[in-house]
Amino acid sequence: MNSTINYQNFNLFYKGDLSLLDKPKIAIVGSRRPRQYTKEITSKLSSILSKKYVIVSGGAMGIDAIAHQNAQYHNTIMVAGTGLDKRYPAINKKMIQSIEDNGLVLSQFEAGVPSNRWNFPLRNELVVALGDVLIVTYADINSGTMRSVEYALKMNKQIYVLPHRIGESDGTNKLLEQN
Numbered sequence: 001m002n003s004t005i006n007y008q009n010f011n012l013f014y015k016g017d018l019s020l021l022d023k024p025k026i027a028i029v030g031s032r033r034p035r036q037y038t039k040e041i042t043s044k045l046s047s048i049l050s051k052k053y054v055i056v057s058g059g060a061m062g063i064d065a066i067a068h069q070n071a072q073y074h075n076t077i078m079v080a081g082t083g084l085d086k087r088y089p090a091i092n093k094k095m096i097q098s099i100e101d102n103g104l105v106l107s108q109f110e111a112g113v114p115s116n117r118w119n120f121p122l123r124n125e126l127v128v129a130l131g132d133v134l135i136v137t138y139a140d141i142n143s144g145t146m147r148s149v150e151y152a153l154k155m156n157k158q159i160y161v162l163p164h165r166i167g168e169s170d171g172t173n174k175l176l177e178q179n
Contacts, residue, residue: 016104027131030063030138046070074102081123083113139171
């Protein structure tokens with residue numbers, strides 16, 4: 001099913017199970033190119049947390065895909081950066097289909113809207129807005145993930161980060177320094 005709703009003042013298109021919006025949600029975001037340590041911890045976090053919470057992420061390669069996959073597709077919400085007639089990125093096409101069938105896919109964009117670069121900050125804002133808290137597992141200083149942190153701060157969301165070695169994930173390490 002592909003329909004529209006108004007949720008928290010967002011006009012959204014959706015495919016899937018709207019009841020997931022009524023459950024407690026945790027947004028998990030991070031790099032498209034995480035290190036092995038980050039992949040393993042994100043997998044464990046998403047798997048454990050999805051037993052009590054709905055996992056929200058953006059469907060991108062890397063951390064987003066790991067978070068969705070380990071929530072077993074049925075307890076996850078993906079926020080798309082395109083119209084719902086597109087499955088982007090193409091490498092995640094099967095994952096997105098599974099989320100449509102078992103979880104929930106949302107978009108602020110009408111059918112036919114392609115993956116324009118300015119869509120993704122809007123998508124990230126919605127990912128943050130949907131989550132009761134934000135978990136950042138890997139972030140470079142000047143990344144879209146750090147923009148998500150800015151949204152979370154403006155929304156007064158609690159932010160949790162994964163610590164990393166010096167020289168890795170400088171964004172999360174900076175956030176830890178700043179408490």
